[in-house]
């Protein structure tokens with residue numbers, strides 16, 4: 001789809017003023033988990049380009065003053081072992097899927113106004129047919145500072161933008177075969193995962209894997225301030241959305257594996273592109289999870305979605321942040337950071353990676 005849903009669905013990160021806080025560096029408590037991962041690697045059972053993630057007890061939720069309300073309360077959940085892709089799904093991989101299946105992504109399909117209008121307030125008037133053409137949302141830097149509570153300033157509805165033309169007509173993915181695929185709707189990510197014999201991670205699995213076996217740390221690499229370490233992830237240095245100082249070398253996507261992996265060997269769990277999870281998003285889901293004497297096991301999220309910022313639009317969870325994240329906007333690179341997006345919306349900063357269950361589990 002779609003113009004209006006996308007416009008109403010734009011990621012409404014609450015503006016967060018940079019405040020790294022007084023986090024205490026902890027010795028990683030991950031030796032046992034890493035040892036288990038290493039031992040499993042010797043079994044020869046791991047699917048290509050994936051790693052084994054040991055099961056364990058995840059302390060899930062916000063770790064510092066930047067954490068938003070929906071990251072609390074921090075609570076324990078039990079996770080079973082699984083495999084996860086080492087990196088985000090690339091253009092090369094997605095092209096192979098499309099070549100074999102002739103799959104057409106949501107951003108490439110005709111827009112169904114009747115379907116779209118069901119999610120919109122009743123007084124929204126149908127836009128002209130000239131706008132209701134296949135497309136997607138592309139980031140456009142502003143000329144100067146703008147209010148950060150209105151993403152319409154930097155997202156441009158672009159007819160013809162899709163995974164093959166990430167910046168719109170005239171652009172292409174030549175030379176970007178190893179970049180993460182973008183303009184992927186949740187439905188597209190699931191279609192790829194099914195084809196590959198995999199599935200999308202749950203939100204809890206994603207956070208467990210991103211933490212790399214370390215408890216209560218802010219980023220996949222630990223607590224070293226992201227602002228002092230542009231060599232650790234592809235994010236936005238400078239003031240968003242007008243001044244990108246490019247200290248990490250990438251304005252939009254970077255080829256996968258351009259930055260160091262986390263202790264589990266996973267790349268870009270912070271930044272590059274947001275990654276779809278299987279869960280519906282509810283702002284109060286963690287509060288619902290925090291039941292006394294109850295230990296949620298492999299939680300799969302709520303049965304329905306609710307985002308008070310856009311109550312009429314169901315949303316799925318996305319994780320990990322993108323090349324657009326920084327501390328003056330959304331700090332999406334924090335491992336606990338939760339974000340949400342309409343399942344039928346693709347952006348040029350959203351992609352995915354897959355997981356797979358162990359045989360017999």
Ligand SMILES: [Ca+2]
Nearest residue numbers: 234235248250
């Ligand atoms: Ca960057």
Ligand SMILES: [Ca+2]
Nearest residue numbers: 268271273320
């Ligand atoms: Ca990522």
